[in-house]
Amino acid sequence: MTSLAALLVLGVASATLPACAPNDPAPSFEAGSTASPTALPTGGQSEAPGARDGLGGPGASASPKPANKVLAAGNPNGKATVPAEARAVDTSKPTRTIGTGTPASCTSAAVVKAVAAGGVITFNCGPAPVTIKMAATAKVRNANGPKIVLDGGGTVTLSGQGQRRILYMNTCDEAQGFTTSHCQNQDHPQLTVQNLTFADGNSTGEKAEGGGGGAIFVRGGRLKVVNSRFVRNRCDRTGPDLGGAAVRVLSQYENKPVYVVGSTFDGGSCSNGGALSSIGVSWVVLNSLLRNNEAIGSGANPAKSGTPGGGSGGAIYCDGNEFTVRIAGTIIENNTANEGGGAVFFVSNNRTGTMKIESSTLRRNPSAKFETRGFPGIFFLGARNPTLTNSKLS
Structure with missing residues (x-):
């Protein structure tokens, strides 16, 4: 893709993804549904096979019911309507269960094996909160699905121990299996993470697909995140277009x-x-909280002479051509960017992208070098200025 002169001045540019089938048509845009006014979990999952315990093998004990009280996450005062397809998945009939009722039975190996096997996955680690120290990254096998749901019941933390990425899905990674002839545009696997905490993930040094994704990296299929917490995650400190x-x-x-x-x-x-962070991907962020995050690179994109590049999008970094971002019922605060977009960096290279901010608050998100006039904390290049409805930027 060729950046315009204005982008070069500000040090931003596009990135091109490798494709599995270059003759595939460009993906079309389809916005998320806004139907259904409630935000309660629904049974979006079909009838699942009998539960499996421990490392995913057959077990005699019944799978636990999801926790009655899930972890506190997001913006409790957010009132944005959650469409049906964005709600938590019903996990009352899991395909497999990690653990046999004790913290010791909930191991990194059990998580890795269950994620690779796919299906609806719950945890049975006992009633108290538990942290599972991941000794390896859990990777989705593309043929095992089409739906993979990981539900921590509000008591489980997956920790990368500051050493590794926690969860990985890539439809274009041959090591995880090709399942179609057009890996960059296929509807599966469909990954949902819910009622989980992802802590201390770190993808520093990961070079595949350009890196990034300290806790979760996804290419292809679909991704949904519901009622989950992400704390102290990391990826490479420098680089012009990696992130997340x-x-x-x-x-x-x-x-x-x-x-x-x-x-x-x-x-x-x-x-x-x-x-x-994303390239060419649309986002709908509802009733969430993004705070105290930082973009610490230097030199923007493309990297200015003598710099390693990066430093944009303290909380959110979006690049590509046609994509949209909708932020509703959300608080974005106290994030920082060494270059542009202390809260949000949004560059649509062909100027077709749009952003909507509804019933949200963006505050104290300093941009050290540049941002769009009249939109504190935001650097935006797209079809038109961001649309603000009942929102505050300061």
Whole structure:
């Protein structure tokens, strides 16, 4: 893609993703539904096979019911309507269960094996909160699905121990199996994480697909995040177009959005996108909280002479051509960017992208070098200025 002169002045540019089938048509855009006024979980999952315990093998004990009280995440005062497809998945009949009722039975190996096997996955680690120290990254196998749901019941933390990425899905990674002839635009796997905490993930040094995604990296299929917390995640400190200390996404089926609902992103640090980052991907962020994240690179994109590049999008970094971002019922505060967009960095290279901010508050998100006049904390290049409805920027 060729950046315009204005982008070069500000040090931003596009990135091109490798494709599995170059003759595939470009994905079309389809916005998320706004139907259904309630935000309660629904049974979006079909009838699942009998539960499996421990490491995913057959077990005699019944799977636990989801916790009655889930973790506190997101903006409790957010009132944005959550469409049906963005709600939590019913996990009352899981495919498999990690653990046999004790914290010791909930191991990194059990998580890795269950994620690879796919299906609806719950945890049985006992009634108290538990932290599972991940000794390896859990990777989705593309043929095992089509739906993969990971539900922590509000008591489980997956920790990367500051050493590794926690969760990985990539439809264009041959090591995880090709399932179609057009890996960059397929509707599966469909990954949902809910009622979970992702802590201390770190993808520093990961070079595949350009890096980023300290806690979760996704390319292809679909991703949904519901009622989850992301704390102290990291990715590379420098680089012009990598990002997403918590979540990095490259391509989604037919450009359908990544839904982030009722979730918290706190204390993330990366070259760009201290919480979320993407190229050519649409987002719908509802009733969430993004705070204390930082974009710490230097030199923007493309990297200015003598600099390593990066430093944009303290909380959110979005680049590409046709994509949209909708932020509703959300608080974005106290995030910082060494270059532009202390809260949000949004560059649509062909100027077709749009952003809506509804019933949200963006405050104290300093941009050290540049931002769009009249939109504190935001650097925006798209079809038109961001649309603000009942929102405050300061």
